[in-house]
Amino acid sequence: MIAGDGDAVGVLATIWKWAPLIGRGFLLNILISVLAMAMGTVAGLALGLGQIAPYAVLRRPAQIVTQFFRNAPWLVLLFYCILLLPYQMTVGDWTVPMPAWIKATIGLALPVMGNVSEIVRGGIQALPQAQWDSAESLAFSRRQTLWMVILPQAIKPMLPPWMNLYAVLIMATPLASIVGVEEAMTLTRFALSAENRSELLLPMYLALLVAFFAYCYPIARWTARLERRFAVKH
Amino acid sequence: MPVRLASFASALAAAAVALLLTVATAVAAVDDIKAIQAKGVLVVGVKADYRPWGFIDPSGAIVGMEIDMAREIADKLGVRLEMVPVTTANRIEFLRQGRIDLILATMSDTPARRQASTVIDPPYYAGGTNILARKSLNFQRWQELRGRRVCALQGAYYNRPVAENWGAIIVAFPGVPEAMIDLLAGNCDAFVQDSSLIASTLVSDPVKWADYEMPMETFGEQAWVMAVSAANREGSFARFLAHLSQDWHRSGHLIALEKKWGIPPSPFLKSMHDKL
Structure with a gap:
C-alpha cells in the first residue's frame, strides 16, 4: 500500500465525516467525568471529614472505605457497578431506567470519592494545630471551627490535587467503552468497523488522543499555575 | 461498638444489593407479543461493529442486514423499534436481564446458548x-x-x-x-x-x-439464530418469529437482503430457499 497525498486527503475526509458523531460521544465523556467528579467530591468530602472525626466509630469505617476505594482498580469498580446495578429501578409506580452510562458514572465516582477523601484529610491535617487551638480559645464549637476556620483555609491547597484528580478521571472515561457505553472510544471503534479500512485505525485513534489532549492540557496548565500560587503561602 | 455498627452497615449493604438483584430479575419475563405491544416498543440487541450485518453510519444510526430484519419484525408487531448495541460477550446476559426482547446479533447456534435462551428455528443465516x-x-x-x-x-x-x-x-x-x-x-x-x-x-x-x-x-x-428469553420458550413471540423466519426463506427475502448488503451468496440461504 502506498500512502500518497490522495490517501492522506481521504483519511482526513473520513475523520471529518465521523467527527460530529464522535464529538457527541466526547461530550458524553465530559458529562460522565463532571457528574462522577461532583458525586465523588460530595461523598469524598463527607468521608474525609469522617477520617478526622474524634470518634473512632466514625473514623475507622471512613478510613477503611477510603483505603478500599483508593486502592481498587478503576476498571474493576466499573465492572462491579455495571453488573450489580439493575438496568432499571422500580420505585413504587415509577420505573426509572438506569442506562449504562449512569452506572459507569457511579462506578467512576467511587474511586474519586476515595481519592477526594484523602485530599480532604491531607488538606486539613496540613494546617497547623494552632488554628484549632486558637479557634477553641475563642469558644468556637468543633463544627464552627471546621466550617468557619479550617475548611476555608484548607480548600486552596486541596484545589490542585483535586484538579489533577479530575484530569486523571477524564482520561479514565474511555474505560466505559469496555462496558458498552457509547462514548467517544466506542463510537471510534464503531466507525472503524463501519469503514472497514485498517489504514484508518491509527489516524482515528490519533484524532481521539488530540481531542483528549486539547481538553486536558489547559486544565493541567491551570493546575500548575494554582500550585505555584499557593506554594508561597506556606 | 464500632464492630457492631460496621456489621450493621454491611448487613444493610447486603440487603441493598439483594434488593437490586430482585428488581433486576422481577422485570425479566415480559416478552410475549402482548407484553411487547403493551410496551409499544421492541428492544432488539444488535451488533454495531459487524459490517454489513450491523454497523453505524456517520449520523450514528445503526444499519445493516440484521437491522432491516429487526425493523420488519417491529413493523409487523406494530411497535417502535429500539436497538441496543451488544457484544458477543454480553448479549445473552442482556436477554436474561430483560434489557432486550430479542437477540439479532450474528449469534451462532450452540448447545450452551440453546440452554441460556430460546433459539428460533429455522436459522436465518x-x-x-x-x-x-x-x-x-x-x-x-x-x-x-x-x-x-x-x-x-x-x-x-x-x-x-x-x-x-x-x-x-x-x-x-x-x-x-x-x-x-x-x-x-x-x-x-x-x-x-x-x-x-x-x-x-x-x-x-x-x-x-x-x-x-x-x-x-x-x-x-x-447456523445464525435469533433468540428470545429462555423463560418464554413456549411464548407467542417465539412462535411468531419461527413462522417469520420460514416465510423469509420461502419468499427469498433473506437472499434479497443478502444481495442488498453486498454479501456474497451463501449456499445455506439457497438450500433453505429450495427446501422450503
Missing part, C-alpha cells in the same frame, strides 16, 4: 470458519497453522478449535479493524474469521486484498 491470509504463504490445510500467530476476535467460538485442533497461537482482538491492521502489518500470518465476513471483505476492495485469499476448506458451518 449460516457461516463457517476460514482464514484470511497472504497468498504467498500458500496455506492449503488447517494443519499448517501449527505454531503460527493467528489473529482472531475475542469471544469467537471457533478460536478454541483452531488453537486446540491445529495448534495455532491465537492473538485475539476486540474488533475486526484491530485484527486486520495486525494482519496487514504482517504480525499475524492469518486472520481466522467467519467465512461470509472474509468473502465480503475480499470483494469489498479487490485492489487492497489482491495479495490475500481465503485458502482453507471452510469448517464447522454454524
Whole structure:
C-alpha cells in the first residue's frame, strides 16, 4: 500500500465525516467525568471529614472505605457497578431506567470519592494545630471551627490535587467503552468497523488522543499555575 | 461498638444489593407479543461493529442486514423499534436481564446458548470458519497453522478449535479493524474469521486484498439464530418469529437482503430457499 497525498486527503475526509458523531460521544465523556467528579467530591468530602472525626466509630469505617476505594482498580469498580446495578429501578409506580452510562458514572465516582477523601484529610491535617487551638480559645464549637476556620483555609491547597484528580478521571472515561457505553472510544471503534479500512485505525485513534489532549492540557496548565500560587503561602 | 455498627452497615449493604438483584430479575419475563405491544416498543440487541450485518453510519444510526430484519419484525408487531448495541460477550446476559426482547446479533447456534435462551428455528443465516491470509504463504490445510500467530476476535467460538485442533497461537482482538491492521502489518500470518465476513471483505476492495485469499476448506458451518428469553420458550413471540423466519426463506427475502448488503451468496440461504 502506498500512502500518497490522495490517501492522506481521504483519511482526513473520513475523520471529518465521523467527527460530529464522535464529538457527541466526547461530550458524553465530559458529562460522565463532571457528574462522577461532583458525586465523588460530595461523598469524598463527607468521608474525609469522617477520617478526622474524634470518634473512632466514625473514623475507622471512613478510613477503611477510603483505603478500599483508593486502592481498587478503576476498571474493576466499573465492572462491579455495571453488573450489580439493575438496568432499571422500580420505585413504587415509577420505573426509572438506569442506562449504562449512569452506572459507569457511579462506578467512576467511587474511586474519586476515595481519592477526594484523602485530599480532604491531607488538606486539613496540613494546617497547623494552632488554628484549632486558637479557634477553641475563642469558644468556637468543633463544627464552627471546621466550617468557619479550617475548611476555608484548607480548600486552596486541596484545589490542585483535586484538579489533577479530575484530569486523571477524564482520561479514565474511555474505560466505559469496555462496558458498552457509547462514548467517544466506542463510537471510534464503531466507525472503524463501519469503514472497514485498517489504514484508518491509527489516524482515528490519533484524532481521539488530540481531542483528549486539547481538553486536558489547559486544565493541567491551570493546575500548575494554582500550585505555584499557593506554594508561597506556606 | 464500632464492630457492631460496621456489621450493621454491611448487613444493610447486603440487603441493598439483594434488593437490586430482585428488581433486576422481577422485570425479566415480559416478552410475549402482548407484553411487547403493551410496551409499544421492541428492544432488539444488535451488533454495531459487524459490517454489513450491523454497523453505524456517520449520523450514528445503526444499519445493516440484521437491522432491516429487526425493523420488519417491529413493523409487523406494530411497535417502535429500539436497538441496543451488544457484544458477543454480553448479549445473552442482556436477554436474561430483560434489557432486550430479542437477540439479532450474528449469534451462532450452540448447545450452551440453546440452554441460556430460546433459539428460533429455522436459522436465518449460516457461516463457517476460514482464514484470511497472504497468498504467498500458500496455506492449503488447517494443519499448517501449527505454531503460527493467528489473529482472531475475542469471544469467537471457533478460536478454541483452531488453537486446540491445529495448534495455532491465537492473538485475539476486540474488533475486526484491530485484527486486520495486525494482519496487514504482517504480525499475524492469518486472520481466522467467519467465512461470509472474509468473502465480503475480499470483494469489498479487490485492489487492497489482491495479495490475500481465503485458502482453507471452510469448517464447522454454524447456523445464525435469533433468540428470545429462555423463560418464554413456549411464548407467542417465539412462535411468531419461527413462522417469520420460514416465510423469509420461502419468499427469498433473506437472499434479497443478502444481495442488498453486498454479501456474497451463501449456499445455506439457497438450500433453505429450495427446501422450503
